[in-house]
Amino acid sequence: MTASRQQQIDARIQAYYGEVFDEHVRLTTRSAQGPLEFRRTQEIIRAHVPVGRVLDVGGGAGNHARALMDAGYEVELIDPVPRHVKQAGEAGVPAAVGDARDLPFEDDSFDAVIMLGPLYHLASRDDRSQALAEARRVLRIGGVLIAAGLSRYIAFGKASLGSPVPSPIPGDWLTLIADGAPGSGMRFPAGHFHTAEELEAEVTAAGLTVREVLGVEGPGGLFLETGPDAGEQVREAALVLARAASAVPGIRDFSAHLVAVAHVP
Structure with a gap:
C-alpha cells in the first residue's frame, strides 16, 4: 500500500531533522535571521504567557x-524527532518523543x-485541526x-523572485x-504554508479566541536569512521594523513565520 502524503512527510521529517539539518543552530548561529526570530518569538510569548x-x-x-x-517558567517539551529530544534533554529540558495530534x-x-x-x-x-484540538484539550480555561x-x-517569493518568470506559470x-x-521539489519537509487570515481561521475553528496574529521577523528577516551579514546596525534596524510591522494586515505576511496568539474562553 502506498504511504499517505502525511506519512511521507513524517518520514522526511525524521530524515531531515535527524540526519541533515541541525535545528539547534538555526536560531543561534546559522544566519542573522535566526537570532531575530528567536528574540521576537520570546518577546511575543512573554508578552502573553504568564x-x-x-x-x-x-x-x-x-x-x-x-x-x-x-x-x-515550568516547561515540558515533546517532539517527534529523537535527536531533538536528546538535544533538549542535554540542555536540561524535560522532553519526550510525541506527536502534536495525540x-x-x-x-x-x-x-x-x-x-x-x-x-x-x-x-x-x-x-492541523486535530493538533489544535489537542492543544485546546490540555489547556486550562484562560490558557x-x-x-x-x-x-x-514568503514561500512564494523564495520560489519565484530573482529569476525570469516561466511561461506558462508552473503548476507548483x-x-x-x-x-x-x-x-x-522542496528539500524542507513542509506540509502547508499559511496566510495570516487562514491561520486565524484554523485556530478559531478549534474553539479558541484569537487575540492577534503577528508576523515574527518582519520584512527585513528574509534579507538577514539570505543576504550577507551587514552588521549590528542592520540587525537592530530589522528588529525595529519587525516590531513595528508585526500586526499590520498584509505586511505581517512578509515575515517568514506567523504566530497566532489565542486563549481558551
Whole structure:
C-alpha cells in the first residue's frame, strides 16, 4: 500500500531533522535571521504567557523551552524527532518523543501551549485541526496558545523572485499561492504554508479566541536569512521594523513565520 502524503512527510521529517539539518543552530548561529526570530518569538510569548506550566509541542532542540525555564517558567517539551529530544534533554529540558495530534497529557493541565512547528509540517486541514484540538484539550480555561505557521507569501517569493518568470506559470507556483501546498521539489519537509487570515481561521475553528496574529521577523528577516551579514546596525534596524510591522494586515505576511496568539474562553 502506498504511504499517505502525511506519512511521507513524517518520514522526511525524521530524515531531515535527524540526519541533515541541525535545528539547534538555526536560531543561534546559522544566519542573522535566526537570532531575530528567536528574540521576537520570546518577546511575543512573554508578552502573553504568564509564568506557569507550559507545554512546548514540536519544541525541537529546546532553544525556546530552555530560555523560558531560565525565566522561571515550568516547561515540558515533546517532539517527534529523537535527536531533538536528546538535544533538549542535554540542555536540561524535560522532553519526550510525541506527536502534536495525540498529546500524552490530561485535560486542562497546562497554562500555555507553544506550537511553533507542527502546523506547517501537517499537510491536511484535518491533521492541523486535530493538533489544535489537542492543544485546546490540555489547556486550562484562560490558557494561552501560541501557534506558528510559515508565510505563504514568503514561500512564494523564495520560489519565484530573482529569476525570469516561466511561461506558462508552473503548476507548483499556482497551488502554493492558491492553496498553500508546497512544491514537490522542496528539500524542507513542509506540509502547508499559511496566510495570516487562514491561520486565524484554523485556530478559531478549534474553539479558541484569537487575540492577534503577528508576523515574527518582519520584512527585513528574509534579507538577514539570505543576504550577507551587514552588521549590528542592520540587525537592530530589522528588529525595529519587525516590531513595528508585526500586526499590520498584509505586511505581517512578509515575515517568514506567523504566530497566532489565542486563549481558551
